[in-house]
Amino acid sequence: MKTKQKHAVLLTGVIAVLILTLCLFLLQELLRPKYGQLNIPEGTLIADYYDDPTHHDVIFIGDCEVYENFSPVTLWEEQGITSFIRGSAQQLIWQSCYLLEETLGYETPEVVVFNVLSMKYGEPQSEAYNRLNLDGMRWSAAKLGAVRASMTEEEDFLSYVFPLLRYHSRWSELGWEDVTGMFRRESVSHGGFLMRADVKAAGAIPEGRPLADYQFDETCYRYLDRMTALCAEHGVQLVLIKAPSLYPYWYSQWDEQMETYAREHNIPYLNFLDKIDEVGLDFSQDTYDGGLHLNLSGAEKLTRWFGRWLMENCDLPDHGDDTDIQALWTRRAERYHAMAADQARELAELGYLKSYGAKKPE
Secondary structure (H helix, E strand, O other): OHHHHHHHHHHHHHHHHHHHHHHHHHHHHHHOOOOOOOOOHHHHHHHHHHHOOOOOOEEEEEOHHHHOOOOHHHHHHHHOOOEEEEEOOOOOHHHHHHHHHHHHHHOOOOEEEEEHHHHHOOOOOOHHHHHHHHOOOOOOHHHHHHHHHHOOOOOOOHHHHOOHHHHHHHHHHOOHHHHHOOOOOOOOOEOOEOOOOOOOOOOOOOOOOOOOOOOOOHHHHHHHHHHHHHHHHOOOEEEEEEOOOOOOOOOHHHHHHHHHHHHHOOOOEEEHHHHHHHHOOOOOOOEOOOOOOEOHHHHHHHHHHHHHHHHHHOOOOOOOOOHHHHHHHHHHHHHHHHHHHHHHHHHHHOOEOOOOOOEOOO
């Protein structure tokens, strides 16, 4: 009899723990920021990758200079190349490295493209950007390493393991979207590309102020070496690029270091700032924020040029006979062009001139 009572007490305790765990999990999901609903699409990008289990010929990794400047749909339509952008806001190089490590656990692309702007950051920067980069990663050894490498002195590791510890104070900010978004996440990107069709022409871009030291930090080189080794180990062609963003300023001393690294490791390096005319970019038309990032027309121009380069310089498969892949990318293209049309219509309603992106005079 006593044994049965002990078993009943034990079972009751287990059930109570499970109920408590479930309640805490639901509470955590409720309080966790829903970046899409909060109009912070950058926070959704990392998680978008897990919704796309298909193989990709090319994986882009890096900061806003990839997810704003390259269009996977255009790459498919122009060259038949399948791709995905694993980009996020102010993605630091160790975050890129761990994302590459994680990605190679899911698939082996033919090419990995890494944007080198993050070489300028040799130490963690801010919790806000860390969260945009790391909250969307699935837990793995790669995420564990990324979190530990990224945390600022003020951050607590446990708050990444249990986000409830970080977001418990969001009670006053909760809305209906927090409830509906607990288990339903809508993608706002197109293979990791964030579309912006509006136009804000670039003005005068000042020269960068002199720096006391132009040498990239050893930490950055250590992670770049690791990315190079990972690609070599998996038989992946690594391509280094510097996107044609006019700001932040890219110093010639930084460019020389990248050229040297690429030459010593036999890796292609493309500085698109030197190819603006060749690509056909017009910064009175092809940027939405004064030259920091490309808009839709600029991203499509850059993607077309880069697609041709990839086909000429990398060993990529031909998907011409794969009807399943063609059907999949046809559906993606339809969604992409529908969003482009919606944005054009919204801009027209706001009174933007299609040719120049300037507001009509009152």
